[in-house]
Amino acid sequence: MNTLSYKTVSLNKNTVEKEWVVVDADGQHLGRLASKVAKLLRGKYKPGFTPHVDCGDNVIVINADKVVLTGNKWTDRTYLSYTGYPGGQREKSPADLMKKGSDRLLRKVVKGMLPKNKLADKLLNNLHVYDGAEHKNEAQKPKTIDINLLK
Numbered sequence: 001m002n003t004l005s006y007k008t009v010s011l012n013k014n015t016v017e018k019e020w021v022v023v024d025a026d027g028q029h030l031g032r033l034a035s036k037v038a039k040l041l042r043g044k045y046k047p048g049f050t051p052h053v054d055c056g057d058n059v060i061v062i063n064a065d066k067v068v069l070t071g072n073k074w075t076d077r078t079y080l081s082y083t084g085y086p087g088g089q090r091e092k093s094p095a096d097l098m099k100k101g102s103d104r105l106l107r108k109v110v111k112g113m114l115p116k117n118k119l120a121d122k123l124l125n126n127l128h129v130y131d132g133a134e135h136k137n138e139a140q141k142p143k144t145i146d147i148n149l150l151k
Helices: 029-042 095-098 102-112 120-122
Strands: 020-024 058-062 079-082 089-092 125-129
Touching: 029 058, 029 095, 029 102, 029 120, 095 102, 102 120, 102 125
Parallel strands: 020 058, 058 125
Antiparallel strands: 079 089
16 A cells, blocks of 8 residues: 555645635624634645644635624623723623624634634734725725625
8 A cells, every 4th residue: 555645734834825705794694704714714625634734725705794693792791901900890782892893793703713822923914804885995805795605
């Protein structure tokens, strides 16, 4: 038996083929959208996925202001942060984050779904969030994908 045919090939930053993809968030549920975007950023949909390498795509999310939360989650859900000072724990609702910009809410949720290491910061830089249907990354010739077809 030829053992050379069973070698696992790991990608590195020189052999990774990164693409630009556009995801439309209009009418999408926030958590389901964020988990699929996190998998796209991480590269888990690619056959050559390597856990310690940035092998994911650059993701452009348009219509982020039209994302959906069901029930009373706009006001009842809380996101905690800590200033570093005694008594400095702050809490914000998704409605508060949306007032400052829809990119803050989506980035916060996607960041929670990425690994907690240095690679997550690099992966989060590959996420571009826009409120309307227009974006400024047309020069990269991104391809539009239907997020509902991904698992």
